[in-house]
Amino acid sequence: MTEDEKRRRIVPQPWMVEPATRAVLGALSAGGVEARFVGGSVRDALLGRPIGDIDIATPASPERVIELLEKTGIKVVPTGLAHGTVTAVVPPRHFEITTLRRDVETYGRRARVAFDADWAADAARRDFTINAIFLAPDGTIDDPVGGLADLQARRVRFVGDPATRIAEDVLRLLRYYRFEARFGTGFGDQRARAACRAAAHLLPTLSGERVAQELVKLLETSDPIAALHMMEEDGVLAVALPEARGLNRLRRLIEIEPETDPLLRLAALINVDGKAAAALAARLRFSNTWRDRIQSLSQPWALDPRGDAQAQRRTLYRLGVERYRDLVLLMAAEGGVSQSRLAELLDLALGWTPPVFPLAGRDVTALGIPAGRRVGRLLSAVHDWWEAGDFRGDRAACLAYLELLICTPA
Numbered sequence: 001m002t003e004d005e006k007r008r009r010i011v012p013q014p015w016m017v018e019p020a021t022r023a024v025l026g027a028l029s030a031g032g033v034e035a036r037f038v039g040g041s042v043r044d045a046l047l048g049r050p051i052g053d054i055d056i057a058t059p060a061s062p063e064r065v066i067e068l069l070e071k072t073g074i075k076v077v078p079t080g081l082a083h084g085t086v087t088a089v090v091p092p093r094h095f096e097i098t099t100l101r102r103d104v105e106t107y108g109r110r111a112r113v114a115f116d117a118d119w120a121a122d123a124a125r126r127d128f129t130i131n132a133i134f135l136a137p138d139g140t141i142d143d144p145v146g147g148l149a150d151l152q153a154r155r156v157r158f159v160g161d162p163a164t165r166i167a168e169d170v171l172r173l174l175r176y177y178r179f180e181a182r183f184g185t186g187f188g189d190q191r192a193r194a195a196c197r198a199a200a201h202l203l204p205t206l207s208g209e210r211v212a213q214e215l216v217k218l219l220e221t222s223d224p225i226a227a228l229h230m231m232e233e234d235g236v237l238a239v240a241l242p243e244a245r246g247l248n249r250l251r252r253l254i255e256i257e258p259e260t261d262p263l264l265r266l267a268a269l270i271n272v273d274g275k276a277a278a279a280l281a282a283r284l285r286f287s288n289t290w291r292d293r294i295q296s297l298s299q300p301w302a303l304d305p306r307g308d309a310q311a312q313r314r315t316l317y318r319l320g321v322e323r324y325r326d327l328v329l330l331m332a333a334e335g336g337v338s339q340s341r342l343a344e345l346l347d348l349a350l351g352w353t354p355p356v357f358p359l360a361g362r363d364v365t366a367l368g369i370p371a372g373r374r375v376g377r378l379l380s381a382v383h384d385w386w387e388a389g390d391f392r393g394d395r396a397a398c399l400a401y402l403e404l405l406i407c408t409p410a
């Protein structure tokens with residue numbers, strides 16, 4: 001083997017030979033069909049990072065792929081048949097298998113495709129060079145567009161002319177910054193950024209879901225700040241997320257809390273009240289759970305970090321541990337809570353077991369109060385007393401207070 005060949009071959013890695021992968025590749029090769037890994041798993045494996053879902057490219061038609069996989073009992077989901085993609089599900093993995101294709105015509109995000117491409121043509125329709133490296137099951141690398149060198153230099157480079165590639169599919173503009181965040185040096189590629197700047201006004205043609213998906217993936221990277229700065233400089237952030245006026249707050253949040261919680265990070269990045277948070281959630285088609293969470297973290301923040309331990313427990317009781325913790329972190333990122341106070345409040349939240357109010361309606365009716373509004377009023381009066389007493393009252397104490405209320409004329 002020559003030096004050049006050595007560089008173009010890697011020792012097959014565990015994910016390439018684990019049973020799930022073997023099952024999929026075996027089913028295809030039993031039909032004489034060639035298959036190579038491509039995209040994220042190849043890129044991440046070459047960098048020694050953990051891999052996620054596995055993308056596979058093959059010259060065989062999607063119908064043939066389905067037939068061969070089903071023959072060996074592998075579950076296949078036709079996730080994107082029109083553009084040549086089927087998903088093989090072999091728990092715990094998902095394999096996205098795409099037929100080699102070329103884009104015949106593109107309109108916005110949609111494309112008419114032909115399945116007569118060779119490996120080089122298939123690489124040419126992919127977004128970035130680092131995503132267009134093929135890896136055969138024996139470890140042989142085929143790198144038609146120079147992705148390996150870019151990967152080593154941490155260059156996120158469009159395959160072909162950036163402006164053309166973005167005009168074909170505007171989503172690539174957002175993908176660019178996301179891949180910059182994951183793999184770039186922090187400065188970006190001047191040609192790519194110029195093309196993004198020129199095409200930023202097209203972002204509103206993307207669906208809210210796609211924008212949300214990309215933003216969330218960007219915020220999930222370990223450090224999205226440099227990419228977000230580039231987006232700001234390039235006029236992309238103002239179009240994709242006009243609410244994003246808290247980059248410094250997000251930077252401090254990441255310093256305080258490195259955990260990659262995308263919604264908490266989003267809450268730090270935006271600076272909005274509840275109404276604007278709801279509008280953002282509607283625009284980006286958030287699920288109800290996400291909408292509620294982003295709204296619950298909007299301004300004004302329902303927490304006073306200065307109160308004593310009893311006041312904090314009351315707030316914790318009302319907000320729940322997760323929301324309390326999120327708000328404390330956001331306030332610290334804003335600069336309103338010192339390091340030591342933050343540690344104290346987080347400790348308090350972590351050690352907190354939510355108390356359970358010991359009475360129910362039947363305790364009131366058992367004392368002869370007929371079912372009706374008065375039951376609710378009495379219960380809530382006892383509840384307020386219990387809360388004001390730092391949740392110390394047990395069932396007997398609460399019952400005694402209830403009896404006192406019933407005996408005391410209103």
Ligand code: ATP
Pocket residue numbers: 038039040041052053055125126127128131132169171172
């Ligand atoms: P991730 O780790 O985020 O999954 P990925 O590179 O695998 O990264 P996917 O969105 O899973 O990204 O796409 C798989 C591959 O398909 C990419 O690596 C790229 O080659 C190609 N691809 C995906 N989206 C586009 C697009 N909009 N335009 C061109 N090629 C694309």
Ligand code: MG
Pocket residue numbers: 039040041052053055
């Ligand atoms: Mg992927």
